[in-house]
Amino acid sequence: xxVTVLSTGGTIASTAGETGASPTMDGDDLLADVxxxxxxxxxxxxxxxxxxxxxxxxxxxxxxxDRVSTLAADDATDAVxxxxxxxxxxxxAYYLDVVHRPSIPVVLTGAQRRPDETSPDGPANLRSALxxxxxxxxxxxxxxxxxxxxxxxxxxxxxxxxxxxxxxSPDAGPVASLDHDGVHLHRQPQSxxxxxxxxxxxxxxxxxxxxxxxxxxxxxxxxERGADGxxxxxxxxxxxxxxxxxxxxxxxxxxxxxxxxxxxxxxRTIPIYDGVGGGARLDDHGAIVAGSLPSQKARIALTLxxxxxxxLSEIRTVFDRS
Numbered sequence: 419x420x421v422t423v424l425s426t427g428g429t430i431a432s433t434a435g436e437t438g439a440s441p442t443m444d445g446d447d448l449l450a451d452v453x454x455x456x457x458x459x460x461x462x463x464x465x466x467x468x469x470x471x472x473x474x475x476x477x478x479x480x481x482x483x484d485r486v487s488t489l490a491a492d493d494a495t496d497a498v499x500x501x502x503x504x505x506x507x508x509x510x511a512y513y514l515d516v517v518h519r520p521s522i523p524v525v526l527t528g529a530q531r532r533p534d535e536t537s538p539d540g541p542a543n544l545r546s547a548l549x550x551x552x553x554x555x556x557x558x559x560x561x562x563x564x565x566x567x568x569x570x571x572x573x574x575x576x577x578x579x580x581x582x583x584x585x586x587s588p589d590a591g592p593v594a595s596l597d598h599d600g601v602h603l604h605r606q607p608q609s610x611x612x613x614x615x616x617x618x619x620x621x622x623x624x625x626x627x628x629x630x631x632x633x634x635x636x637x638x639x640x641x642e643r644g645a646d647g648x649x650x651x652x653x654x655x656x657x658x659x660x661x662x663x664x665x666x667x668x669x670x671x672x673x674x675x676x677x678x679x680x681x682x683x684x685x686r687t688i689p690i691y692d693g694v695g696g697g698a699r700l701d702d703h704g705a706i707v708a709g710s711l712p713s714q715k716a717r718i719a720l721t722l723x724x725x726x727x728x729x730l731s732e733i734r735t736v737f738d739r740s
Contacts, residue, residue, distance in 0.1 A: 419496045420460045421551050422489050423449065423544075426467040426474070426482065428503025430529035430540035439532055441468045448501060451533065451541040456548050471503025471510070471528075476619045479510060483518050490520035490558075497551035498524045501544065504576055504584065507562060511571035512715045513619075515560040515611040516722060523554035523607065526562045530582050539565070539582050546596050553594070553601035559609035561593060568594040568601070572610035575712060577683065588684040589710065612739045617722035621646040625717050627681070628658040628695075634665025641668075647675040647720045650705075651713040656680050656687035656697035663695025670704045675724060675733050677716045679708040686710050704730070706737050 425431060427441030431448060445463035449455070466485050467478050474482075482500070489495045498520070502510055511526050527547035529540035547563040554561070560571040565583040573587035594603045624640035628651060640648055650666055652658045656678045658666065669676055678700055680687045687708045689701035701707060708716040716737075723736040 419458060419552060419555060420494055421497045421499055421548060422495050423461060423463045424485060424498060424500045425463065425465050426500065426502050427469045428471050428501060428528045429532055430501050432532045433534045441470065443533060445501065448540065448544055452545050454545065456552055459548060459552060471506040474506055474510065479513055480619065482510060483514055486514055486520060486524055487518045490522050495522065496555055497522050499547045499551055500524060500526045502526050502528050504528045504530060508574050508576060509714055509718060511560045511562055511574065512611060513718055515571035515609050516614050516719065517617055519609050519613050520560065521558040523551050523557055524560045525550045527564055530580055530584060549596060549601055550594065554607045557607040559607055561607065566596045567592040570610045575683065612719065612736055614722045614726045614736065617726035619721055621721050621724040623647040623649060623717050623721045625649040625651060625713050627651045628662045629653065630659065632659050633661040637662060637665035637669055641672065641674060645674060647724050649677045649679060649713050649717045649720060651679045651681050652697065653681060655690050656707060657691050658695035660694035663700065666700055666705065667703050675706065675720060675730055677706045677708050677720050677737065679711065679713045679716050706734050708737060709740055711740050
């Protein structure tokens with residue numbers, strides 16, 4: 419079985435420097451630190467980028483996707499393992515699943531501790547990703563293997579700034595877990611995301627976070643800067659204060675696709691409450707309810723949907739499937 423390891427930088431490849439940590443190690447360096455590489459794997463290594471994941475821009479993300487798509491179409495490649503920074507790992511995983519939906523397993527992994535820190539977790543996570551790639555060889559889709567759990571791109575999110583077990587799938591749980599006996603499935607590995615093939619990241623979508631007493635100033639500013647779409651992160655099941663609600667309604671009246679999400683990690687965004695900023699009132703005005711998608715993934719979905727779809731009603735159907 420042939421696995422291609424694509425390296426992109428991140429904490430797993432970073433070491434300390436005079437002005438802060440930065441990626442300095444390549445994929446071969448990372449593999450050299452993995453003890454007990456799973457047998458039966460023929461591994462090749464490529465570099466796609468060398469950046470911390472908070473610097474993954476549109477061009478970098480597109481380049482990662484293009485390379486994954488090319489490898490997935492190559493009969494000589496059975497799986498891809500992508501080493502990546504944890505800050506935006508879930509966004510990259512989700513983008514790959516939505517746009518490219520690979521027919522082979524693509525497993526992202528990384529680290530919370532650098533190789534030059536005490537007890538780095540990168541080698542164990544990389545080994546877990548390789549084991550997962552082998553175990554999932556009959557399945558397609560994009561996954562995150564981290565701290566002995568495997569999560570689907572649709573549901574995974576980073577929940578802690580530094581803890582090793584940072585990745586979780588609220589409500590859904592992991593697809594599989596790892597122990598001394600190998601990889602154990604909890605449900606069938608597959609793509610669980612909507613599919614928008616060939617969609618691009620060209621549209622400009624802003625995210626506006628709303629808490630108590632939030633005004634509509636940031637919504638207005640996004641519209642003034644030419645936003646193609648908005649993601650508004652509300653409280654609870656998806657509500658915003660009245661001033662923000664009035665700004666959202668004005669944006670909707672101007673034909674700006676606007677997705678309503680929740681700041682809660684678990685549960686779904688549901689239009690229940692009346693009031694100027696209530697989710698039900700905003701839904702009546704045409705806001706798109708994100709369901710279980712958090713803001714960071716809803717922004718990707720809306721960006722891609724604006725590019726791929728013909729009008730607001732078609733964009734809405736995309737989120738109905740999300």
